Amino acid sequence: MKQAREWLECASAVVVLTGAGISAESGVPTFRGQGGLWKQFRAEDLATPEAFGRNPRLVWEWYDSRRTALAAVEPNAGHRALARLETRKARFTLVTQNVDGLHERAGSRNVLKLHGDIWTVRCVKCGRERREERTPLPELPPRCDCGGMLRPGVVWFGEPLPGDVWERAEEATREAEVLLVVGTSATVYPAAGLVPMAMNAGARVIECNMEETPFSSGLDRSFRGRAGELLPQLIV
Numbered sequence: 001m002k003q004a005r006e007w008l009e010c011a012s013a014v015v016v017l018t019g020a021g022i023s024a025e026s027g028v029p030t031f032r033g034q035g036g037l038w039k040q041f042r043a044e045d046l047a048t049p050e051a052f053g054r055n056p057r058l059v060w061e062w063y064d065s066r067r068t069a070l071a072a073v074e075p076n077a078g079h080r081a082l083a084r085l086e087t088r089k090a091r092f093t094l095v096t097q098n099v100d101g102l103h104e105r106a107g108s109r110n111v112l113k114l115h116g117d118i119w120t121v122r123c124v125k126c127g128r129e130r131r132e133e134r135t136p137l138p139e140l141p142p143r144c145d146c147g148g149m150l151r152p153g154v155v156w157f158g159e160p161l162p163g164d165v166w167e168r169a170e171e172a173t174r175e176a177e178v179l180l181v182v183g184t185s186a187t188v189y190p191a192a193g194l195v196p197m198a199m200n201a202g203a204r205v206i207e208c209n210m211e212e213t214p215f216s217s218g219l220d221r222s223f224r225g226r227a228g229e230l231l232p233q234l235i236v
């Protein structure tokens with residue numbers, strides 16, 4: 001841990017990649033770990049445009065229940081440690097796969113949301129996107145002023161990531177001296193591809209995760225444990 005702390009302290013360009021695991025201690029269920037969201041549902045059934053086309057109400061019931069649960073949670077020590085780290089770095093980018101908005105609530109500023117934001121909605125007819133924070137929503141599926149149906153402002157399987165966001169994430173990763181990977185099973189692409197990209201660019205890669213991931217054995221350091229406990233030890 002001491003060596004990893006020094007790498008992090010000495011680096012001037014840092015990128016952090018987070019997944020559902022960093023929000024677990026806030027009480028937000030992960031996707032694939034114990035009690036994961038996908039246990040009750042299969043990703044293919046819900047987080048795809050086809051599922052939404054087939055049964056928009058069912059997909060909205062899932063998102064509305066997640067939003068309602070999220071409205072009651074707070075960022076945890078892991079989110080706060082990353083917000084502290086950002087204040088000390090000349091170049092810092094937080095790349096997240098999470099859609100819960102907890103990084104911003106903890107004070108992180110330069111956040112790239114690869115998979116969108118559960119607090120935004122987009123009209124399938126006129127394309128207008130806006131914030132919508134009411135929980136629960138008054139009607140499912142919610143409607144746009146133009147009469148079109150609103151969808152969650154997130155990226156589903158089979159959908160491209162927001163172009164500019166992905167480009168900025170790649171660019172930051174190529175310049176990183178240290179990549180810190182926290183709370184992700186590193187199984188969803190292209191997000192997970194940032195890990196080998198950082199390794200190939202010569203960055204030190206440090207992982208904090210409850211379970212082993214496909215990259216763990218090849219990293220500079222891979223710590224097993226909770227983000228809320230490990231990050232405050234790494235970022236003092």
Ligand code: BV8
Binds near residue numbers: 018022183187188
């Ligand atoms: C794309 C939506 C191309 C928002 C999500 C075969 C068929 C079809 C597609 C594919 C295929 N093979 C590959 C693909 C591409 C596909 C993909 O990667 N599939 C995977 C499943 C194989 N990717 C896509 O479709 C992407 N788009 O490729 O488009 C394209 C290009 C041009 C034009 C058209 C198309 C889109 C991917 C985005 C999908 N949307 N979510 C939402 O509802 O949330 S993904 C979903 O998984 C979430 O966003 C989540 O963030 C993400 C990754 O999961 P994790 O965050 O890692 O969470 P997980 O539960 O898995 O892991 C948590 C980890 O934390 C665990 O390891 C656990 O041990 C650990 N942990 C738990 N507690 C703690 C902890 N660690 C520390 N502390 C703790 N306390």
Ligand code: ZN
Binds near residue numbers: 127144145147
């Ligand atoms: Zn509209």
